[in-house]
Amino acid sequence: MKTNHVARTALALGLSASVAVAQGTACATVLVPTYSPPSVAAGWQAQLVAGGLTKPRSIEFDSTGALLVVESGKGVTRQTFTDNKGTCLIASQSTLLINDTTLNHGLALSVDGKTLYASSVKSVFAWDYDAKAGTVGAKPRTIVDNMSNTDLVTRTLLISKLKANTLIVSRGSADANEVKAETLSNGLSQIRAFDLSKLNATSDPFNYNTDGAVLGWGLRNSVGVGEHPITGGIYAVENSIDGVTRNGKDIHENNPGEELNFFGNLSVVNKDPPNYGYPKCFAVWNVTEIPQNDGLHIGSQFAVDEENLTDEKCNDKYVEPRLTLPAHYAPLDIKFDKEGSTAYVTFHGSFDKTNPVGYRVSSIAFDAKTGDPVAKANSTDFLTDILSNDAKSVCPGACFRPAGLAFDAAGRLWMTADSTGEIYVLEKLDGTPTATASGTIVTATGTAKNAAPAVRVGGWGLAGLVAVVGLALM
Template identity: 35%
Template sequence: MYLLTAVSAVAALVGQVLSQGAPIVPFPTSCSGIAAPRYPYTIDSGWQVTKVASGLRQPRTIIFDPLGHMLVLQASFGISVHTFGADGCINSTKTLLQSTALNHGLTLTPDGKTLYASSQTTAWSWTYDATAMTISGQKTVITGISQGIHSTRTIVVSPKNPNLVLVSVGSNSNWDNPTIDPNVGRACVKVFDMSTVPANGYSYNTGGKMLGYGLRNEIALAFDPNGHVWGAENSGDDFRRTINGQSTDIHIDNPAEELNYLGDPAAPLQNNWFGYPTCFTVWEASNFRDNTALRTGSQFVVTPNSTFNDASCVGRSNPPRLSFPAHMAPISNAFDAQGLNLYITFHGSWNRQPAQGYMVAEVPFKKNENGTYEPVAPADSKTGYKTIIGSQNPGGCNSPGLTMSSCWRLAGLSWDLAGNNLYVSSDNQAQGEIFVLRKTA
């Protein structure tokens, strides 16, 4: 009986795809058999939320195939695929691929026929069958990715140019000084043409084109309606500002996390440098008493000298278009269908007391007269976003490890095909959870 019900539900969704374009998944008010949320949260009055999955293993990334099935990369486990019933709850779950190497990256071409995933060192592709929910024909497409403290490799397909695949690689330490040279192949985002993959795959360092470098750990990557890329960056830890030999701890509120405009992946800019490991971004300007010209969104260097100082960053490094408080750790981002809001998951801080993050932020965007998109708030704003859902007491969250925490660790983020439901995962190793959010008005 359960199998027949699941098959009927899938058939109904397929029918909706054929007749309407995108399957409409109802918003569930509750889902039976799903454990209650493990950690307390608060939600904005304009939104509602329901937990739809529990017991997953560190769900890091969520995507949807053309039939409305939800694919989830579970770190150090593999990829699962989930279907929805008429009540909007998950009614079947299948393991698509088991692999302990996979830890974050997952993406699908718009036609739903090619799936990509990544480990710390390698990216692969498979032929995907959405109807059968199967994969076949594994191919190695990128190899030789450097290892380091940042092990996740975001991989995303360009929606405007599906042959182009972007892969981000973070720094191998807090201060990865060699990455001032883009050829090092770390702290950067590169674009690879999958229509011309070499027989043994691209070498990350020597293949592809550089979209942007000087990006300490640009995990969150999203495309605006023009197909241009916006990245959210995890910035540095444990900073001290040193002036004339006098050192001041500024790490509680600086450097800021960043929202960067990386540009068109089909036409990468030359020398598209975003500052790391030299120029960082101010969140709390009062910490910089030696330079009163600095404000939120300005760039600074940790130890100014006669050769290179704060002013030297201007005109050399691309400053962020918007900033966020330090150590909130952005993981995923996604635009709504109109491109008028960008949503970002913040994993939460481990080296700041009180802690902050552990939330989903909404960043209002606007479309300019020339057709480009950008945040509504100016670059020096501290109020260019709002929390739509977050930990009930983020300041009390204790996170001694990447996925260990006394609070949820928000990670994956994706709209369903209809653009009505926003799915969000928590990869806390105590319990992997997925929630669905929807605006109430």
């Protein structure tokens, strides 16, 4: 796999450090991660700008540039920064915008920015939102209901830019519900789109199991959902099963692969929604690990129990992924740049693998005009690492775990790390990077501070920065 590997940023930073100026701008305080700093790709700069948050997941920018963050088990907070350009950002204020401990992942803003949506395991809620004042209405409206299950409880939200007033909601399901997921009307393991123009102030909420347009089903847990900015194509990254066996043989180390699936765009909704295989068929990542593997290739569908369902029937009946991602990487978000030429994916990382994998943000090249990935469906070298943990042997306990992504108005990519309660900012630098030099770390003039315990300013961890200019190692 091409990972665009870069040198570790292993420079030790003291509590007081005299450091260089990044991009000609002095930043007063440096927030230093408590773990080994991550590596950054050639041509990119990355900085840690916030710590001390509570499991930050999805993020959105409002029209004033404030960052809205779902802190799982806490609610939605509104974070503002003093922006000194580049990646030099200093925390200025943190406000608990919505105090609701049931909110755990999903977040979206209406196209006009006046309605904020967030999700619990059971429901999607909507609040009137005033970006200038930084306030929400006193009482939320329930928009979608009836989504509860006991595991895989995130409900990802996406407001379409192509089709106004359409809310896309992804719902996974616990593996204990495998049989129920085979029935479309149960609403499990699906992605559905809801026309919000059909609701008014007195309307009952949509019932997830029976309402909305089904974009796809047979999806174990499509946590990351994104819309291509040019074509409107809907893509999702899928977390596949763990602990899989095939005809009695343990093949879980390298199979099944995670998935990048395509669902078309919202201008045409399929009346016979495609099924992507769960819980019967899964994507091949490592062919040689699978017994009786004749005819299988990377990305094709294989049956867990070949005695009752053949691989041939899996591939005839179910949709193969557009690209297959490495097993156990656990993708959580996908965001496209404004040109539509690149998608960025957060990989939360494995939790039960012998040799931990994932724990990175990577990019995938797209054809901006067609909205299709450049790589062929059976490719294995289409991921380019942008920000990654090198010392994966200490993961997941002592490294960051990427979760949510968002682009700001300046084109910078922001990332949450839920396990460490942090936010990073990444910026693509101008010019062509040198591909033969070691990676270097550049920090702004100021005082270095450990990320934990966080320095408290306005009720949260003081933002600082570790500006990392990555130069690739071949």
